[in-house]
Each structure stands twice: as structure tokens, then as C-alpha cells.
Amino acid sequence: MKIDWFVACKVAYPRPGQQGTGLWPASVAHAKRLGGTSAACGELTTTMKKLFEVPFPFAGENCRACLVAVSEERRARTQGARHVAVREGSA
Incomplete structure (x- = not known):
């Protein structure tokens, strides 16, 4: 799965039940x-x-x-893809 936007936060802690270095947000999550x-x-x-x-x-x-x-941004990208499909279909 491709992650378009990932989380950036001021505080993070190890994920519950996961071994290793995986972190989980412990403060407000921002899109990055x-x-x-x-x-x-x-x-x-x-x-x-x-x-x-x-x-x-x-x-x-x-x-x-x-x-x-x-x-x-996602809505604009989706609408742009629809407009392209409509133009291609009407040609």
C-alpha cells in the first residue's frame, strides 16, 4: 500500500504489542x-x-x-481524474 500522506507529530511512543522500532503518535497528528x-x-x-x-x-x-x-487535495485529484476520463471517453 502506497502512503500518500504520513503522520508527523511532536510526541510518539512505541506501538502497543509491536516489537522493534515502530512508533505511534502520542500528540496531534499532522499530514506530511x-x-x-x-x-x-x-x-x-x-x-x-x-x-x-x-x-x-x-x-x-x-x-x-x-x-x-x-x-x-484528494478531492481535486479525483475530480481531475474524472475530467480526464470524460474527455477521453468523448473523443
Whole structure:
């Protein structure tokens, strides 16, 4: 499964029941992509923990501004794909 947006947070702890280095958010989860230094909401993530294996949104407390930004971006991408399919189908 490709993770488009992953979680970045200020505090993380080892995942319950998992051995190894897997972490889980213990603070508000922000949406982050590879590259860049900020979350979808614009907050800097340079000092945050990056949880590359945890997809955003996660089943906990998520940043509301990140939720809005990610959902708008996904909606725009989906609508763009529909427009391309309609144009290709009508040709």
C-alpha cells in the first residue's frame, strides 16, 4: 500500500504489542509528505517525529487544518481524474 500522506507529530511512543522500532503518535497528528519541511497545514515539521509507516489520517487526534487540506487535495485529484476520463471517453 502506497502512503500518500504520513503522520508527523511532536510526541510518539512505541506501538502497543509491536516489537522493534515502530512508533505511534502520542500528540496531534499532522499530514506530511516526503520532501519539504512543513505539514499540509503549514506548520513546520523539522523537529517533529516522522512516522513514515503511519498513514494520515490516523485513528486518533488529527490536525483539523491538515484534514481539510488533505481532503481538498484528494478531492481535486479525483475530480481531475474524472475530467480526464470524460474527455477521453468523448473523443
